[in-house]
Amino acid sequence: MTDELHRTDAAADAVGRDPHPSAGQPLLRIEGVAKAFGTFRAVDGVSLDIKSGEFFALLGPSGCGKTTLLRMLAGFEAPAEGRILLGGKDIAHALPHQRPVNMMFQNYALFPHLSVRDNIAFGLKRAGLARDDIARRVAEMVALVKLDGLEQRKPDQLSGGQRQRVALARALARRPQLLLLDEPLAALDKKLRESTQAELMELQRRLGTTFIIVTHDQEEAMTMASRIGVMKSGKLAQVASPRELYEAPRSRWIAEFVGDVNVFEGEFKLRDGHRLVIATREAGTLVTAEPREPVGGTKLAVAIRPEKVKLARRAPVSETGREAAINSLDGVIADICYLGGSTTYKVKLDAGGTVQASVVNSARLDVDAYSVNQNVVAWFTPDDCVVLQS
Amino acid sequence: MRKALRLSRFNIASLALGLAFLYLPILILVIYSFNASRLVTVWGGWSLRWYHEFFNDRAMIDAAWMSLRVAVSSATIATLLGTLAAVALSRGERFRGRTLFSGMLYAPLVMPEVITGLSLLLLFVALNAERGFWTVTIAHTTLTMCFVAVVVQSRLGSLDRSLEEAAMDLGCDPVRAFLSVTLPLIAPAIIAGWMLAFTLSLDDLVIASFTTGPGSATLPIRIYSEVRLGVKPEINAICTLVIALIAVVIVIASLASKLSSSQGESAAPL
Numbered sequence: 317m318t319d320e321l322h323r324t325d326a327a328a329d330a331v332g333r334d335p336h337p338s339a340g341q342p343l344l345r346i347e348g349v350a351k352a353f354g355t356f357r358a359v360d361g362v363s364l365d366i367k368s369g370e371f372f373a374l375l376g377p378s379g380c381g382k383t384t385l386l387r388m389l390a391g392f393e394a395p396a397e398g399r400i401l402l403g404g405k406d407i408a409h410a411l412p413h414q415r416p417v418n419m420m421f422q423n424y425a426l427f428p429h430l431s432v433r434d435n436i437a438f439g440l441k442r443a444g445l446a447r448d449d450i451a452r453r454v455a456e457m458v459a460l461v462k463l464d465g466l467e468q469r470k471p472d473q474l475s476g477g478q479r480q481r482v483a484l485a486r487a488l489a490r491r492p493q494l495l496l497l498d499e500p501l502a503a504l505d506k507k508l509r510e511s512t513q514a515e516l517m518e519l520q521r522r523l524g525t526t527f528i529i530v531t532h533d534q535e536e537a538m539t540m541a542s543r544i545g546v547m548k549s550g551k552l553a554q555v556a557s558p559r560e561l562y563e564a565p566r567s568r569w570i571a572e573f574v575g576d577v578n579v580f581e582g583e584f585k586l587r588d589g590h591r592l593v594i595a596t597r598e599a600g601t602l603v604t605a606e607p608r609e610p611v612g613g614t615k616l617a618v619a620i621r622p623e624k625v626k627l628a629r630r631a632p633v634s635e636t637g638r639e640a641a642i643n644s645l646d647g648v649i650a651d652i653c654y655l656g657g658s659t660t661y662k663v664k665l666d667a668g669g670t671v672q673a674s675v676v677n678s679a680r681l682d683v684d685a686y687s688v689n690q691n692v693v694a695w696f697t698p699d700d701c702v703v704l705q706s
Numbered sequence: 707m708r709k710a711l712r713l714s715r716f717n718i719a720s721l722a723l724g725l726a727f728l729y730l731p732i733l734i735l736v737i738y739s740f741n742a743s744r745l746v747t748v749w750g751g752w753s754l755r756w757y758h759e760f761f762n763d764r765a766m767i768d769a770a771w772m773s774l775r776v777a778v779s780s781a782t783i784a785t786l787l788g789t790l791a792a793v794a795l796s797r798g799e800r801f802r803g804r805t806l807f808s809g810m811l812y813a814p815l816v817m818p819e820v821i822t823g824l825s826l827l828l829l830f831v832a833l834n835a836e837r838g839f840w841t842v843t844i845a846h847t848t849l850t851m852c853f854v855a856v857v858v859q860s861r862l863g864s865l866d867r868s869l870e871e872a873a874m875d876l877g878c879d880p881v882r883a884f885l886s887v888t889l890p891l892i893a894p895a896i897i898a899g900w901m902l903a904f905t906l907s908l909d910d911l912v913i914a915s916f917t918t919g920p921g922s923a924t925l926p927i928r929i930y931s932e933v934r935l936g937v938k939p940e941i942n943a944i945c946t947l948v949i950a951l952i953a954v955v956i957v958i959a960s961l962a963s964k965l966s967s968s969q970g971e972s973a974a975p976l
Binding site: 417427487 | 878879
């Protein structure tokens with residue numbers, strides 16, 4: 317782990333912090349929770365606080381333990397170690413039906429023999445509500461997820477998007493303190509997914525229910541969540557706001573998992589005030605803005621996001637220009653990937669490595685575009701560099 | 707768009723031959739059950755005489771009634787036990803020897819009936835049980851239970867586990883979750899299993915003849931002993947009635963399994 321190279325609070329503040337400043341007791345406190353299947357430690361000592369009203373995302377590749385953690389919150393798995401406190405009460409070993417928590421399943425798990433209305437009313441009947449109250453609550457939920465007119469349909473008469481709404485309405489009908497969503501948008505196509513993301517956020521804001529979503533899609537997590545916990549091999553690798561996660565990842569693995577990144581490995585050379593000069597093998601000497609002293613060896617990695625790399629036809633000549641482009645690397649365009657809104661250029665550096673630069677296509681006519689084999693200068697400021705333990 | 711199935715002459719011929727091979731004997735039996743003649747092989751015009759004869763044959767009616775009672779009770783017990791076994795095997799915690807246990811459950815599927823019948827006979831003799839209705843019922847239950855378990859287990863296997871979890875998440879304890887979600891969804895398979903057990907019991911001769919006692923012959927035993935003395939046209943009439951009953955049951959069973967497949971999941975095999 318790279319824990320020695322923690323972001324300081326000052327550095328974290330610079331890239332934006334959690335928008336929900338702590339206000340008393342967290343709604344959910346997970347303390348040292350662990351669960352193994354045979355010898356495989358699916359969840360390995362996770363501790364996490366989630367505040368009321370948060371939209372929290374558990375992000376990680378498949379097999380990282382995020383779904384197991386979610387299932388422990390729902391009560392389908394019991395943790396082998398640790399405690400799960402909901403509103404101060406330990407629910408780690410309570411059965412699913414004894415928790416004020418509801419879950420929306422990845423495949424929706426709608427009851428195929430029941431109509432939309434009966435699916436939504438299912439949990440309310442179990443809660444022992446009066447008939448009138450159930451009817452009112454169902455109508456409320458149907459309106460909330462915009463399913464009017466479909467109450468009598470069976471699940472197999474609905475489209476994927478409609479099923480997703482029924483699942484959401486059914487999970488919300490009991491007004492849980494905590495709503496768990498297991499890959500809620502994975503089964504939808506891209507366009508529908510984007511509009512549903514916005515609707516989910518709007519719904520969460522309106523209801524104020526605490527949402528915990530599990531996803532492997534980093535864009536989805538970044539778009540919707542106010543805070544993201546990145547999981548790797550059963551452990552929480554970093555818990556941060558989307559912005560902090562992207563701009564100040566705590567390890568090389570996180571930097572590469574969340575978005576695209578250029579990484580150059582190198583060695584610590586010298587310190588110059590707030591700057592750290594690092595000699596890399598593939599991109600020459602780079603100047604980074606890093607006030608902290610590297611701990612545990614001189615092997616470091618420099619990470620730069622592609623959109624922070626600028627391209628120019630020649631190095632700047634003015635004093636201020638040279639200062640900004642202190643890291644300027646000569647190279648030649650090797651590959652061009654046109655993506656519509658932006659273009660990603662792969663630049664083969666004279667120093668040996670390759671750097672990706674993402675350039676926004678701000679003009680419709682490609683007067684600024686570069687062509688393959690053209691000589692360019694790729695440059696970025698010291699502030700754009702993230703120094704990571706290699 | 708579905709293209710019309712075009713059959714070559716060879717296909718038509720082999721289909722006709724195959725169907726004739728399967729159904730011609732039965733068809734002849736049905737036609738001859740309406741024969742007016744006393745001789746089985748000579749056609750003497752249409753008549754319902756032998757049906758009339760059957761309904762006045764006290765011993766035959768008793769045997770038929772016995773067979774029906776055995777079939778209904780053994781199918782019901784087998785369905786109950788088979789469903790419980792299927793649920794335990796596909797829903798219970800993984801326990802040691804589970805594979806062995808499920809293998810043992812399915813052994814009667816391939817076990818020669820003579821062995822099943824003989825072993826049960828030895829058991830009943832050892833227990834000094836009076837042989838009759840109950841011994842046949844128990845014997846048929848052991849035979850048909852595994853068929854029910856196979857049908858129900860395949861349906862359970864195709865059911866999404868998260869349906870039960872969703873029910874628990876929405877406030878059901880595990881028993882309620884099973885009753886309100888799983889049971890309605892596997893009901894068609896349970897019905898199909900019952901029908902299968904019923905027909906298996908109704909036409910079983912081997913096991914019944916090992917385990918029944920004097921004065922409580924089932925219909926197949928009765929028919930078999932009559933036929934040994936020479937085929938009477940009355941037998942044709944009885945067999946036609948049995949065929950009709952089984953046909954009705956099979957149609958209901960396949961409708962039930964079709965219903966279960968139309969609920970989105972794959973059907974129970976039948």
